Amino acid sequence: MEVNGIDIKWLGNAGILIKNLNGGKVIYIDPYNLREDLEKADLIFLTHSHYDHCSVADISKIIKSGTKIIMPADCQSKILRFEIPIKYQIVSPGFELSLGEIKVSCFPAYNLDKNFHPKNEEWVGYLIKIGDVLIYHSGDTDKIPEMQRLTGHKQSGRKLVAILSVGGRFTMNAEEAAEAAKLIKPDIAIPIHYGSVSGTLEDAEEFKELCELENVKVKILEKE
Numbered sequence: 001m002e003v004n005g006i007d008i009k010w011l012g013n014a015g016i017l018i019k020n021l022n023g024g025k026v027i028y029i030d031p032y033n034l035r036e037d038l039e040k041a042d043l044i045f046l047t048h049s050h051y052d053h054c055s056v057a058d059i060s061k062i063i064k065s066g067t068k069i070i071m072p073a074d075c076q077s078k079i080l081r082f083e084i085p086i087k088y089q090i091v092s093p094g095f096e097l098s099l100g101e102i103k104v105s106c107f108p109a110y111n112l113d114k115n116f117h118p119k120n121e122e123w124v125g126y127l128i129k130i131g132d133v134l135i136y137h138s139g140d141t142d143k144i145p146e147m148q149r150l151t152g153h154k155q156s157g158r159k160l161v162a163i164l165s166v167g168g169r170f171t172m173n174a175e176e177a178a179e180a181a182k183l184i185k186p187d188i189a190i191p192i193h194y195g196s197v198s199g200t201l202e203d204a205e206e207f208k209e210l211c212e213l214e215n216v217k218v219k220i221l222e223k224e
Contacts, residue, residue, distance in 0.1 A: 001221060002021065003133050003159050003161055003187075004131065004159055005131065006018065006019070006133045008161065009224045010192060010221035010222070010223055011028075011031060011034060011038075011223065012195065012223045012224075013032045013033065013192070013193060013195070014047070014139075015028070015029065015031045015058075016029040016030070016163060017038070018128070018130070020130055024101060025099070025100070025102060026041050026043070027041070027043045027044075027045065028043070028044045028062060029044075029046075030047055030052075030137075030139075031044065031055065031058045031059060031061075033196065034058045034061050035224075036061060038062055038224075040062055041062040041067050043067070043068050043069075043102070044059060044067060044070070045070045045071075046069065046070070046071040046072070047072075047124055047126070048072055048075070048121065048124070048139060049072065049074040049078070049123075050140070052196070053139075053140070054071070054075045054079075056078050056079075056082075059079070059082075060082065063086055064084065065084055065086075066085070066086070066087065067084075067087070068087040068089065069089070070088070070089045070104070070126075071089070071090065072092060072121070072122060073090050073092070092106065092122040093107060093108040093109075093124055093146075094106060095124075101131070102129065103128075103129040104126055104128050106124040106125075106127075107124060107127060107136070107138075107146055107147075107149075107150075108123075108124065108125070108144060108146050109123045109124055109125040109138060109139030111140075112143075112144065114142075114170075116140070117141065117170070123139060125138045125139035129158075132159065133158065133159050134158055134161065136150055136162045136163060136186070137163045138164045138165055138172075139165070140165055140170055140171045141171060141172065142172055143177070143179050147180055147183050148183060150162070150184045151183075151185055159188070160184070160185075160186045160187050161187065161188050161189075162180075162181055162186035162189045162190070163189075163190045164180055164191060164207075165177065165191075165192055166199060166203045166206075167197070167199020168198060168199055170197070173199075174191075174203045174207040175210060177191065178211050178216075181207075181211050181218075182216065185216070186216065188218070189207075189216055189219075190218070190219055190220075191207045205220070208220060
């Protein structure tokens with residue numbers, strides 16, 4: 001899917017590939033169960049240390065010398081295993097960084113009423129700004145009050161894309177994710193975290209139906 005010259009692909013589960021079609025860095029978020037022929041990463045963002053978000057086997061398929069990995073602290077022990085020389089940055093909620101033309105803000109990601117993703121782990125979602133496109137990847141989270149702040153980042157002329165987990169059990173279900181989309185008010189929402197570890201295509205379709213009742217546009221991406 002292209003948004004103002006930024007290509008966004010779904011890689012299955014919570015995995016996302018982002019690329020500026022006008023030239024720029026190749027960005028992965030939470031790569032998992034990747035095919036073998038994908039292009040090498042300039043930047044990899046990891047939301048937390050669970051196996052389907054911080055997968056050493058999948059990261060090894062896409063790293064090259066100089067790849068930079070942005071991650072919470074508890075991912076570090078896995079990432080330091082690589083023999084290829086990489087760079088890394090430890091982040092937590094509230095952290096901001098500038099990576100050339102890319103600006104990043106780290107948002108909290110946690111469960112409210114289940115114990116899979118405790119708030120005190122300081123795991124994250126990411127708001128990534130490339131040109132005039134803002135891409136929010138929720139990470140594994142429930143609908144949390146901090147999402148309200150996303151509307152303040154949206155400015156005239158920018159497109160806000162919200163990539164939201166919809167599979168339930170570990171994260172928001174379709175109804176909760178639709179409520180989050182209603183709160184965030186993105187230009188377009190993309191459902192993820194279904195069809196693999198938890199959730200089904202039906203969850204994504206229900207999310208789309210509920211969002212469109214609130215005039216939130218949804219795109220269900222085909223897995224790459």
